[in-house]
Every structure is written in structure tokens, then in C-alpha cells.
Amino acid sequence: MKQRFRQFMQGRYGLDQLYVGMLVLYFILLFFSRWFMPELMTGLMTLVIILAVFRMFSKNIVVRQRENAVYLRVVNGMKHTGKKLLQRIKDIPTKRYRKCPNCAVTLRLPRKRGRHKTTCPKCHTSFEVKIRM
Incomplete structure (x- = not known):
């Protein structure tokens, strides 16, 4: 069974950081879907999961790598900005x-x-x- 799955995944993109980010987004939407527009949130959650699975089984590896690189640039930029803001808050007394x-x-x-x-x-x-x- 493992061998068949391994053979099926041969030449496919698989998992990356964008996939993990999409799963985190899915669970955030799931959490908020109880209180805010459940129908809309359910539609968005379905779209996110379909897109994540599509990316995982895609054979167009170059495009998926570019998408992941853009995602990482955005996330790392947000982390850098957050760190600078946190440092400024810590420096307020001095x-x-x-x-x-x-x-x-x-x-x-x-x-x-x-x-x-x-x-x-x-x-x-x-x-x-x-x-x-």
C-alpha cells in the first residue's frame, strides 16, 4: 500500500509551507464560522481545502514552487514587521x-x-x- 501511494505521488508536488498555511487558514475559518456568516465561511473553507489538495497533487512543480516562494516572502515580511513593532514597544521606557x-x-x-x-x-x-x- 505504501509503495502504491509512493508511486502515485511520484512527480507530484506534495506538501510545503503554503499548504500548512492553508490548513491553518481552514481551521481559523472553522473557528469563526460558528459566529460569523456560517454559509460564507463554509464556502471559503471548502475552497481552501480544494485548493490545498489541488496544489498537493499537482504535477506543475515549478509554478507551485513560485507560489510557495511568494507566500514565504509575504509571511517573512510580516514576521519582520512584527518583530520591529514588538522591539519598539519594549523600548518605550528607554x-x-x-x-x-x-x-x-x-x-x-x-x-x-x-x-x-x-x-x-x-x-x-x-x-x-x-x-x-
């Missing part, structure tokens, strides 16, 4: 973030009340920063 007026790079400055002169490390522009508590 740091302040300001943008350079010349090159728009975000600078992490110590939290000292008053007006301070600072220099951008990227473009070396000096500018004045006002920090309030």
Missing part, C-alpha cells in the same frame, strides 16, 4: 524613535527630555530632535 529629515532612516535615540542635536549615521546630516516624556 528609547525614542525619530526619522532623519534627509534620508528618512529611523533612528533609535535615548529617551532624554529636551532638545538634542543628533547626526544621522547613514547620510551624516545633523538635525535637532525634541523629546517629550
Whole structure:
């Protein structure tokens, strides 16, 4: 039986991170389908499962790899943004973030009340920063 399944899957795409993401989306939709528009959620869940199974058994491997690469780029971008936001929240007691007026790079400055002169490390522009508590 295992050999037959292995033979059937030969040349097919199989599982990847997008497949796992689609399953997570399915279970999120399943959770919310109890309270919000159950008919619509059921339709979306069916569509997600059909698409996931289609991708798994597809023989067009190059296209499936491209789809997975796009998915990973989006997810990794969201993770990076989330990490930066979390770091900014953790830094609230000790740091302040300001943008350079010349090159728009975000600078992490110590939290000292008053007006301070600072220099951008990227473009070396000096500018004045006002920090309030």
C-alpha cells in the first residue's frame, strides 16, 4: 500500500509551507464560522481545502514552487514587521524613535527630555530632535 501511494505521488508536488498555511487558514475559518456568516465561511473553507489538495497533487512543480516562494516572502515580511513593532514597544521606557529629515532612516535615540542635536549615521546630516516624556 505504501509503495502504491509512493508511486502515485511520484512527480507530484506534495506538501510545503503554503499548504500548512492553508490548513491553518481552514481551521481559523472553522473557528469563526460558528459566529460569523456560517454559509460564507463554509464556502471559503471548502475552497481552501480544494485548493490545498489541488496544489498537493499537482504535477506543475515549478509554478507551485513560485507560489510557495511568494507566500514565504509575504509571511517573512510580516514576521519582520512584527518583530520591529514588538522591539519598539519594549523600548518605550528607554528609547525614542525619530526619522532623519534627509534620508528618512529611523533612528533609535535615548529617551532624554529636551532638545538634542543628533547626526544621522547613514547620510551624516545633523538635525535637532525634541523629546517629550
